[in-house]
Amino acid sequence: MADLWQEAMDHAVAVARKAGEIVRHAVHNDMKVLCKSSSVDLVTKTDQKVEQLIIDSVKEKFPKHGFIGEESVAAGEPCVLSDNPTWIVDPVDGTTNFVHGAVFVLLFQLEFGVVYSCIEDKMYTARRGKGAFCNGDPLQVSDQKEINQSIIATEFGSNRDPEVVDVIFSNMRKILCLPVHGIRGAGSAAINMCMVASGCVEAYYEIGIHCWDIAAAAVIVEEAGGVLMDFEGGPMDLMSRRIIAANNKTIAERIVNEIKAYPAIRDDAPL
Helix, strand or coil, rough: CCCCCHHHHHHHHHHHHHHHHHHHHHHHHHEEEEEEEECEEEEHHHHHHHHHHCCCCHHHCCCCCCEEEEEHCCCCCCCCCCCCCEEEEECCHHHHHHHHCCCEEEEEECCEEEECCCCEEEEEEEECCCCCEECEEEECCCCCCCHHHHHHEEECCCCHHHHHHHHHHHHHHHHHHCCCCCCEECCCCHHHHHHHCCCCCCHHHHHCCCCCHHHHHHHHHHHHEEECCCCCEEHHHHHHHCEEEEEHHHHHHHHHCCCCCCCCCCCCCCC
C-alpha cells in the first residue's frame, strides 16, 4: 500500500528546494520590498511568488488538500483548518532578515514538517513518530537541565506598541538575570525552533507569531525530543500566537515561571 504521507513529504522537500532557488536568486539580484502593517513588517514580491509556486504545485498533486498561507491570509482569505489535510505555508519566514540577506522557506502538512534554510542549504525534516533530521542527519535536543547553563532564543517581532515592547524587554531582562548563558535570535521563528531541535539552544519563546511561523518546526522540535508549551504552562495552542519550545519540561516550566504574557491573540484576529 502506498505511503501517502511520505509521498506528500517528499513533494514538500522537492518544492522547498525549488522555492529556495527563487529566494537565492532574489538575494543576489533585484528584490522588490513592500511594507505590510509597518516599516518592520515586510513582504517582498519573492514571498508572494514562492507561496504561489508552493500552492500551485501542491494543488496539482493533491487537489483536495487545503492551505493556510501568510500572504494569502494577509490578502483576506480565512485562517481555518479544514477537514481535509491542510498545508500551512510561510514562503519566506523571517522576512526582515530576508531583505538583509538571510532567508528561510517553510512548508508544513499536519503529519510532517519541512523547514528549508536555503542560504545555508540546511533541510530540516520531521514526520510524526519517525524522528527529526537536518540534511538526513538525526536531530536531538540538548540534555541540559540547568537554566543558568542554557542559551535562550527569542525575537522582538513586528509589534511596536509601547506596552508590548515594555513586556518584551521586561521578559528578556528576567531571563538574563536568572542568569542564562545568553539570548540569541535567528530572525526566524522556524529557525529558532530548529536550533532547539539541533541542541544549539535550550529554548525559544515568542509572543505574536502566527501558526505559519511555527507549525512545521513544532513537529521537528517534538520529534527531536523537545517539548512545546503555552505561556500559561499548558500545551501549545497553534492558533494562540505564542509559544515556548524547549529541550525539556524543566527548562520550559522555568521560562513559564519567569515571563509575562500579554493576552493571547487568536490567528483569526486582524493581522
